[in-house]
Amino acid sequence: MWTLENLAAGAVCLGLVMYTVFGGADFGGGIWTALASGPRAPEEREGLFNAIGPVWETNHIWLIFVVVTLFTAFPRGFAALFTALLVPLVIALIGINFRGAAFAFRHFGRQTGKHIPFMASIFAVASMLTPFALGMAVTATATGKIDFVNGWVQAEAWFWIGPFTLVGGLVGLAICAYLAPIYMTVRTEGELQNDFRRQGIIAGLVLGILTTVEIPVAMVDAPLFASRLLASKGAPFVAMAVLSGATAMVLLWRCRFLWAQIAAAATVTLTITGFASAMYPDLLIGQLSLAAAAAPAATLSAFFSVLVIGIIILVPSLLFLYWTFRGEPNPELPRLWRD
Amino acid sequence: MDNILSARALMGISLGFHIIYATIGIGLPLMLMIAEGLSLRTGDELYHQLARRWMRPAGVLFAIGAVSGTVLSFELGLLWPRFMAFSGPLIGLPFSMEGFAFFTEAIFLALYIYGEHRLSRRMLFLCTIPLAIAAAASAVLVISSNAWMNTPTGFRLVNGALVDVHPFRALANPAWAHEAVHGTLAAYAATGFAMAGVYAAALLRGHCSDYKKRALTLALAVASMSLPLMLISGDWAAMTVAVQQKPKLAAMEALFTTTSGAPLIIGGWPDPASGKVLYGIRIPKLLSFLAYRNPDALVEGLDAFPHGTIPDPRLVHPFFDLMVASFFIMLVAAVWFWWLRWRRREVPLDKWPLRALLFASPFGLIALESGWLVTEFGRQPWIAHGHMRVAEGMTQQTGIDLILFTFVSVYLALTTVLLKLLLQPASIGDRAETIQGDRHVDS
Ligand code: HDD
Ligand code: HEM
Ligand code: HEM
Numbered sequence A: 001m002w003t004l005e006n007l008a009a010g011a012v013c014l015g016l017v018m019y020t021v022f023g024g025a026d027f028g029g030g031i032w033t034a035l036a037s038g039p040r041a042p043e044e045r046e047g048l049f050n051a052i053g054p055v056w057e058t059n060h061i062w063l064i065f066v067v068v069t070l071f072t073a074f075p076r077g078f079a080a081l082f083t084a085l086l087v088p089l090v091i092a093l094i095g096i097n098f099r100g101a102a103f104a105f106r107h108f109g110r111q112t113g114k115h116i117p118f119m120a121s122i123f124a125v126a127s128m129l130t131p132f133a134l135g136m137a138v139t140a141t142a143t144g145k146i147d148f149v150n151g152w153v154q155a156e157a158w159f160w161i162g163p164f165t166l167v168g169g170l171v172g173l174a175i176c177a178y179l180a181p182i183y184m185t186v187r188t189e190g191e192l193q194n195d196f197r198r199q200g201i202i203a204g205l206v207l208g209i210l211t212t213v214e215i216p217v218a219m220v221d222a223p224l225f226a227s228r229l230l231a232s233k234g235a236p237f238v239a240m241a242v243l244s245g246a247t248a249m250v251l252l253w254r255c256r257f258l259w260a261q262i263a264a265a266a267t268v269t270l271t272i273t274g275f276a277s278a279m280y281p282d283l284l285i286g287q288l289s290l291a292a293a294a295a296p297a298a299t300l301s302a303f304f305s306v307l308v309i310g311i312i313i314l315v316p317s318l319l320f321l322y323w324t325f326r327g328e329p330n331p332e333l334p335r336l337w338r339d
Numbered sequence B: 001m002d003n004i005l006s007a008r009a010l011m012g013i014s015l016g017f018h019i020i021y022a023t024i025g026i027g028l029p030l031m032l033m034i035a036e037g038l039s040l041r042t043g044d045e046l047y048h049q050l051a052r053r054w055m056r057p058a059g060v061l062f063a064i065g066a067v068s069g070t071v072l073s074f075e076l077g078l079l080w081p082r083f084m085a086f087s088g089p090l091i092g093l094p095f096s097m098e099g100f101a102f103f104t105e106a107i108f109l110a111l112y113i114y115g116e117h118r119l120s121r122r123m124l125f126l127c128t129i130p131l132a133i134a135a136a137a138s139a140v141l142v143i144s145s146n147a148w149m150n151t152p153t154g155f156r157l158v159n160g161a162l163v164d165v166h167p168f169r170a171l172a173n174p175a176w177a178h179e180a181v182h183g184t185l186a187a188y189a190a191t192g193f194a195m196a197g198v199y200a201a202a203l204l205r206g207h208c209s210d211y212k213k214r215a216l217t218l219a220l221a222v223a224s225m226s227l228p229l230m231l232i233s234g235d236w237a238a239m240t241v242a243v244q245q246k247p248k249l250a251a252m253e254a255l256f257t258t259t260s261g262a263p264l265i266i267g268g269w270p271d272p273a274s275g276k277v278l279y280g281i282r283i284p285k286l287l288s289f290l291a292y293r294n295p296d297a298l299v300e301g302l303d304a305f306p307h308g309t310i311p312d313p314r315l316v317h318p319f320f321d322l323m324v325a326s327f328f329i330m331l332v333a334a335v336w337f338w339w340l341r342w343r344r345r346e347v348p349l350d351k352w353p354l355r356a357l358l359f360a361s362p363f364g365l366i367a368l369e370s371g372w373l374v375t376e377f378g379r380q381p382w383i384a385h386g387h388m389r390v391a392e393g394m395t396q397q398t399g400i401d402l403i404l405f406t407f408v409s410v411y412l413a414l415t416t417v418l419l420k421l422l423l424q425p426a427s428i429g430d431r432a433e434t435i436q437g438d439r440h441v442d443s
Helices: A004-035 A041-052 A056-073 A075-084 A086-109 A116-140 A163-187 A190-221 A223-230 A235-253 A257-279 A297-324 B003-042 B045-079 B081-114 B121-150 B167-171 B176-204 B210-244 B246-252 B286-292 B313-344 B351-360 B363-377 B400-423 B431-436
Strands: A147-149 A152-154 A282-284 B156-158 B161-163 B264-266 B269-271 B276-278 B281-283 B382-384
Touching: A004 A041, A004 A056, A004 A116, A004 A163, A004 A190, A004 A257, A004 A297, A041 A163, A041 A190, A056 A075, A056 A086, A056 A297, A056 B045, A056 B081, A075 A086, A075 A152, A075 A282, A075 B045, A075 B081, A086 A116, A086 B045, A086 B400, A116 A163, A163 A190, A163 A235, A163 A257, A190 A223, A190 A235, A190 A257, A223 A235, A223 A257, A235 A257, A297 B081, A297 B167, B003 B045, B003 B081, B003 B121, B003 B176, B003 B210, B003 B363, B003 B400, B045 B081, B045 B210, B045 B400, B081 B121, B081 B161, B081 B167, B081 B382, B121 B167, B121 B176, B121 B382, B176 B210, B176 B351, B176 B363, B210 B246, B210 B286, B210 B313, B246 B313, B246 B363, B264 B286, B269 B313, B313 B351, B313 B363
Parallel strands: none
Antiparallel strands: A147 A152, B156 B161, B264 B281, B269 B276
């Protein structure tokens, strides 16, 4: 159980969870920037924008962490994934680029007032492209449709498009759209807070429906995955995710925003962990096991020694960061672009 | 375009794009540290203001550095999966360590930017130290994986399978030391000259102020201190290449035939058909001396290596000369400026020395890009020298030309908008400076 490759798989899963819970909300901000309507739409957009500005770059590093851990610890799996999933990953990358750049440009261009509407729309559209494509790419690993010939992946151009992965892409979108407004309820007040609450509830319902639909779709389109998900390994996570999702809805309904935020993050964490536990012990379901994809033991132990040293450096720095910016977010705080 | 050519072009363009932003991401933190340190030491507010003002455009540049770096880490898998399947266990480690350096950089950057009202001046200064260290560390680490491609170590191959894997030995491969030192210092030289050029341009336009003079002096001081180190470390690099990567040295110097007492050929066009260098200037025996410290030493030419294992000197020699020539251009401009500055004890505002600085200012980045082209083209046709050819490391996916087209369009779009933003007329008084502060992006 506690083999090095399982621990490394745990690190990949942790990276994926962190990226979704933090970075996903940033994408969700973009989605709601596009969907915002009604009299307070400009304030909603502004609020989303301000909340994401300072953090997206740090949150984004989790994605790098996932990619780097994959090629260090599972080089063969990394090669297979990036060969087979070339197209969706390129789409995700385009989205990541435009979104990051549009953000930075918009911040910079704010003072002059130019460019903003155009940029904002690129930012919004790109935000949808990335979670959808990444959702498809991640769920494609569970389809069992990646071909291997002589132990080497044989890329079939469009295998990654199917009912299961399409719903997977939508789930990716819904997760982002779900997290952002719920996180925003904690940072806003009054009418605006109520708007975000309503958006959170809508997105929560959509996410619930999509994940429920995904199960029968999986039975048809990804049968091995479905059987593992509903067996003893996956089922507890599914049950906990449902429970936690329902709790988040109730808390939102009753305006317990801080707790709703925690429950929402837990729901997403459990959904991803449930997916990962149904994949276990494979990296590509039924086709490439973690053990077969893993790097030599020397690399894995070196990787973990680096991880430990890195954490020793990182944790105090992070604590110092949060300690420095503790307390109420100070509006007087000098913003990067406004000194 | 065929797949392999597209993949190589895409990798090269992406790296060439990323390195501009990465360079600024390494050079600027050092400048911040020095400016904040001076402000503390002398109690002079102006230095602090200087540093704060640099932060504004830096945010945009850092963001593009981050997204273009993400493209690179994906491209390693999208374009070179078979290479990564082979080398991941060996070069993954420096990339993992680099990840922590990025985190550290992001944290202290956030503290520095948003902490103005929450931290003391001393604390702000102290934050710039880990910032500068983390930035340099990320360069040193990523360069380790490039050095491994040049001199792969830390493993044995038995029937195509990796055995005896020693990731830390791979990290500390033989080419790492010189590449890391020379490559990281290059970022300081390039950033320093680019920034000096911006202020030289402002002074030339007659907007003279204490602020600009101070900024010019500071940027140029950092750049000028790196210059002699560039020469020393470049010489070390060439001597090491002469031992470790002989075909690269031959291509760099356009030496077709093995010669003792080999001449140094400056400029010219290497012509593989005739095996001659057209129009080059020859300095007898200098290459033997520079490479081995012995004017009569034998230097292997391109003919010493089997057919199909040598790089194309037409791609390597001109870029090597461009790097070295850039060094001398920067040297002349810097020496002129400091000479006048020393004579007059005052920043010289004469037209010509400032024009010389302006002219020299893009050559740091030019040298840096061309140095990388020397390293990369000089390794061809290998992706991991002696073990795997570029073609063997490639993806089997087809249609890479489409991806090349897509990303070139993305980069063009990003660059266009960036330039439009940074160069648009300022709406707020003193922003002019900071906006021009980024002209070097396009140079
Ligand atoms: C500001 C930039 C700059 C300047 C002024 C110079 N270089 Fe350089 N050089 C680089 C920036 C650079 C670089 C871009 O940073 C490279 C690419 C890979 C590396 O490690 O550093 C490089 C590589 C590089 C290599 C190849 C190393 C390898 O592939 O292992 C050699 C032999 C030299 N340089 C030699 C010199 C010499 C003799 C210089 C003389 C004055 C010089 N460089 C100036
Ligand atoms: C940032 C400065 C760099 C520049 C400008 C640069 C440039 C290039 C160019 C032009 C090529 C294509 C060479 C050819 O096919 O003829 C290339 C290939 C490549 N580079 Fe670099 N490079 C840089 C740094 C790095 C680093 C640090 C790595 C570390 C992993 C790296 C990894 C690769 C790989 C894997 C290839 C593809 C294989 C090959 O063509 O040899 N590069 N680079
Ligand atoms: C010599 C070559 C390179 C140097 C010196 C370098 C250095 C840097 C630096 C300093 C940054 C921080 C950017 C900033 O804060 O502005 C950065 C970002 C990044 N680099 Fe590079 N890099 C090089 C090549 C590469 C290569 C070959 C890869 C991947 C294969 C890569 C991957 C990344 C990634 C993923 C980021 C973004 C991290 C984030 O999200 O903040 N870099 N690089």
